[in-house]
Amino acid sequence: MESNFYYALGHDLRRRIIKIIGDNEFSSFTALKKELKVSTGTIYHHLDALSQLIEQGKDKKYYLTELGQHAYDSLQDNIESIISPDFSKKEFNSPILKSLMFLTPKKIINYEKGYKIYTVIFSISLLILGLIFCYLNDLFPILLFFTNLFQSFHTTNLSLEIFFNVFFIINFLLYYFINEIICRLVYKKSENSIKFFLSFSLTFYPTIIYLAIRYLFNELYLLDYSVISILDNILMIIFQVWALWLLTFNLIVNKHLKVENALIISLIIHYGGFSIILALSI
Amino acid sequence: MNIKSIFDYRLLGLTGSILLIISQFFSWFSGYSLMERYIIATSVDISNAFLYLFPLISGSICLIATLLIYFKLEYRINSVIVNFVGFGFFLIFIFELIPQEIDYITSAGIGFYMSIAGAILIFFHNLNILLTREKSKEGS
Known part of the structure; x- marks a missing residue:
């Protein structure tokens, strides 16, 4: 569980997926594709890697799980420092x-x-x-x-x-x-x-x-x-x-x-x- | 047809810098091109003559900056900085010229409008580079 959490936070695109879903409470695949501007295959690959942090509802939209919500809260405070840890x-x-x-x-x-x-x-x-x-x-x-x-x-x-x-x-x-x-x-x-x-x-x-x-x-x-x-x-x-x-x-x-x-x-x-x-x- | 497939955003910078360069050879004020004014000015007051070459210099530097991205997309930040330098020449030229020619601005020639259009395109080219996400981040 813990390793999944850190694995999810370890990639820029996965952090962005969590942030998009967290910001909007849910997200469709089309919205993710439009926002991330990457190929369909790449998104599926990362969604698969995030299987414990996000779930797909009956309406086919993606929602954060409890662990996903925790990851989103962590990112809210630290996302910039994760993206560019020490630019100086x-x-x-x-x-x-x-x-x-x-x-x-x-x-x-x-x-x-x-x-x-x-x-x-x-x-x-x-x-x-x-x-x-x-x-x-x-x-x-x-x-x-x-x-x-x-x-x-x-x-x-x-x-x-x-x-x-x-x-x-x-x-x-x-x-x-x-x-x-x-x-x-x-x-x-x-x-x-x-x-x-x-x-x-x-x-x-x-x-x-x-x-x-x-x-x-x-x-x-x-x-x-x-x-x-x-x-x-x-x-x-x-x-x-x-x-x-x-x-x-x-x-x-x-x-x-x-x-x-x-x-x-x-x-x-x-x-x-x-x-x-x-x-x-x- | 998807416009993005035929329109490369780098064309903004390329078009802008070419417009700036060729504006040098079209009439600005009083029916003279900047090149003609440069030749006239060198025989009268050489200290101000070089100023009339600034749009040409500016356009050439911006062209190099744009070609830098064609060469390698990773150089986009460098390209913006080189564009800053190129654009600086044009700003100085406009700052020196406009107050002198303000009375004739309504009857300005095509060269003037070409240079303004070129400068605006270069400005938007810079903004576009900075607002466009780097493709190299897309990988998994």
């Missing part, structure tokens, strides 16, 4: 992702007990650096984009000047809350909010490097050269993509989202930010 330690096959993670302080995003203080110090340092470099470059941050559309306000209005100068931190909070709200509302993920918040400023780590490089270009009057100007644009794109990957990684390890879902959130927010900045520029 996963090695990526891709050379692009490998090199992006090599340049990233992974341990600070997914910090362990006792290292919280280092994450907090690193996060605060990043926010201060971002604030300083935005001010030095005379740029206004909107999510992961930077614009100089509001330069004219700096000399005319003191309160606006203060607002613009601390906007990097407001932008950080805004970006965090948008992510947190989407995770909670769309994916029902409310766990690790504090951990997610503390390590969230790491998302801006690549953009701060970009701001520092841009400041250097600016100070050396290199931006007047066409090649450097183009390089500046290309650097911005590359550092933005790196930042998006960090955000994705953060969502995966702290919110336990699948890589695809985390990328969808990053993509939607990023292009949403672009739409705002485009509307403002028009």
Whole structure:
């Protein structure tokens, strides 16, 4: 009996079958096939393996047995951790992702007990650096984009000047809350909010490097050269993509989202930010 | 006939990137194509000239990203990330160009609309890749 229980939980497809039946109280074979998108033979194979956890009623629909209900209850709390037990330690096959993670302080995003203080110090340092470099470059941050559309306000209005100068931190909070709200509302993920918040400023780590490089270009009057100007644009794109990957990684390890879902959130927010900045520029 | 049997979702990305590339050679604003504007701009102000090549660069990068999935379906996450890079070029171009040409947007040429259609297709291609379940998980 016990071995059947663990055998059933040991395969992604079988877990999904139990979850579908548990979520809907019962399920027809057609509904399972539609939901799982696998071949008829594969479903029969797994239904057979689940013989002690599910039963077929007179109406030909599948129901959970008592043991099946127990398996379903266990999955409710732990399904994501079963599916992706420790993503943070996963090695990526891709050379692009490998090199992006090599340049990233992974341990600070997914910090362990006792290292919280280092994450907090690193996060605060990043926010201060971002604030300083935005001010030095005379740029206004909107999510992961930077614009100089509001330069004219700096000399005319003191309160606006203060607002613009601390906007990097407001932008950080805004970006965090948008992510947190989407995770909670769309994916029902409310766990690790504090951990997610503390390590969230790491998302801006690549953009701060970009701001520092841009400041250097600016100070050396290199931006007047066409090649450097183009390089500046290309650097911005590359550092933005790196930042998006960090955000994705953060969502995966702290919110336990699948890589695809985390990328969808990053993509939607990023292009949403672009739409705002485009509307403002028009 | 089942539409899924004849329609490969990867065609979205392929069509989008090809549209972006060929939009470079069709008229955008004032009856000039971006390639013509690039040639004109190089003789006047070379620093802004490269900007007119961005849709071409963007389309080419997105095309490579799409072909990556044709090569191996497992590279779909990599493909999305490469698409992020490619799409970034187009966003920068639009951000620089639209405020300058906003007054003429109603009389924009076919090239402009082709590029917007291409960008939208690439966006949906990315979403589609991320929302489609990996086939390799199907096995027993």
